[in-house]
Amino acid sequence: MAAPGRSLHGMRGMAAVPSYVVMQPTTLCNLDCAYCYLPFRATDRRMPVAVAEAVAASVNPWAASARFSVVWHGGEPLAAGREQLAALMAPFGPEVEHHVQTNATLIDDAWCEFFVAHRMRVSVSVDGPRERNGDRVTRSGRPAYDRIVRGVAALRRHDLPFSALAVVNDPAPGRATELYDYCLDLGCEVLGVNIEETEGVNTRTNAHDPAVVTGFWAELVAAWRRQPRIHLREVEWSLRYAAAVLDGNADDLLPRHLDPIPTVAYDGSVVVLSPELAGFTDPRYGDFSSGNVLTTPLHAILADAAERTTWVGEFLTGVEACRSSCPYFGFCGGGHAANRYFELGRFDGTETEHCRNSKIRLLEGVLEHARNHQSPGA
Ligand code: SF4
Numbered sequence: 001m002a003a004p005g006r007s008l009h010g011m012r013g014m015a016a017v018p019s020y021v022v023m024q025p026t027t028l029c030n031l032d033c034a035y036c037y038l039p040f041r042a043t044d045r046r047m048p049v050a051v052a053e054a055v056a057a058s059v060n061p062w063a064a065s066a067r068f069s070v071v072w073h074g075g076e077p078l079a080a081g082r083e084q085l086a087a088l089m090a091p092f093g094p095e096v097e098h099h100v101q102t103n104a105t106l107i108d109d110a111w112c113e114f115f116v117a118h119r120m121r122v123s124v125s126v127d128g129p130r131e132r133n134g135d136r137v138t139r140s141g142r143p144a145y146d147r148i149v150r151g152v153a154a155l156r157r158h159d160l161p162f163s164a165l166a167v168v169n170d171p172a173p174g175r176a177t178e179l180y181d182y183c184l185d186l187g188c189e190v191l192g193v194n195i196e197e198t199e200g201v202n203t204r205t206n207a208h209d210p211a212v213v214t215g216f217w218a219e220l221v222a223a224w225r226r227q228p229r230i231h232l233r234e235v236e237w238s239l240r241y242a243a244a245v246l247d248g249n250a251d252d253l254l255p256r257h258l259d260p261i262p263t264v265a266y267d268g269s270v271v272v273l274s275p276e277l278a279g280f281t282d283p284r285y286g287d288f289s290s291g292n293v294l295t296t297p298l299h300a301i302l303a304d305a306a307e308r309t310t311w312v313g314e315f316l317t318g319v320e321a322c323r324s325s326c327p328y329f330g331f332c333g334g335g336h337a338a339n340r341y342f343e344l345g346r347f348d349g350t351e352t353e354h355c356r357n358s359k360i361r362l363l364e365g366v367l368e369h370a371r372n373h374q375s376p377g378a
């Protein structure tokens with residue numbers, strides 16, 4: 001059994017030590033967004049404190065030697081309630097950073113005080129102005145937008161910095177500028193943009209005209225360059241890659257081993273690499289989990305997850321196929337396991353609509369913007 005430690009213990013391409021862990025305090029979500037991938041969001045299955053204690057036993061030593069985060073993700077994590085969330089956070093040491101991804105509808109003054117007391121960093125899901133949030137609805141089908149805005153207003157009243165995560169299902173011309181300008185007014189510090197993905201229980205198509213998606217990303221860069229007040233997650237990744245290519249160090253940018261990014265589900269089961277696979281089963285791959293922290297320490301699960309989990313080995317074969325065939329590999333690193341599974345039905349394929357939308361066309365959009373704004377004579 002491997003001891004918790006910081007060294008990268010090569011496992012056919014996956015690191016033994018993650019940089020963060022995703023925790024699911026409850027499967028329940030109080031919203032019912034049309035594009036959501038979660039299978040059990042209508043039921044309240046709560047994580048017992050014993051699961052958090054087991055995870056903390058591996059995480060605390062990691063956090064003592066390097067920066068380490070726990071990301072509370074749901075369902076809607078705030079639906080677990082403050083008392084339950086505090087009990088789940090208690091086993092983690094003071095070095096561990098806590099983040100929460102929330103739909104913001106439950107945030108009020110009491111939650112803001114909780115975030116301050118627990119030094120919790122907040123990311124809210126919002127898709128732009130009211131008319132772009134049509135997919136974000138309550139369980140009774142009512143628009144959630146006013147409640148989202150009320151939650152964000154509470155964060156601002158308490159001077160709490162926050163990030164925003166937006167899902168874009170129609171990257172039509174004008175949408176990127178609209179989204180960026182909206183986020184400037186919203187007051188977020190960081191913006192992450194996801195082109196809607198076909199995964200989990202969401203079977204809507206994510207195929208788009210390539211030129212439209214490239215244009216979306218190019219337009220987003222242009223909007224950001226006019227007022228670069230928000231950290232734009234995807235654009236910063238692309239610019240970092242472009243700078244590394246120009247400096248001749250692009251090979252150093254990708255980590256030597258994939259971050260396993262373990263997701264610990266409410267019942268203690270651990271799914272590596274893709275939180276979106278948690279809760280699904282397949283006759284070939286079982287429940288996708290690599291173990292359960294209630295019976296095996298997290299560090300031990302990660303030490304041989306690649307060898308013992310059929311689909312992970314298949315995914316690593318797919319990553320090698322990407323490495324040898326895709327000119328975008330140096331930027332992308334081989335894509336996400338869940339996108340391959342839900343789009344291709346297996347893990348050892350290569351291109352997906354997701355990687356076309358969010359890796360290939362992202363990089364092309366950034367380069368298109370650069371080409372269109374070259375100084376004369378350059
Ligand atoms: S862009 Fe797609 S095909 Fe290329 S490396 Fe990434 S996942 Fe693989």
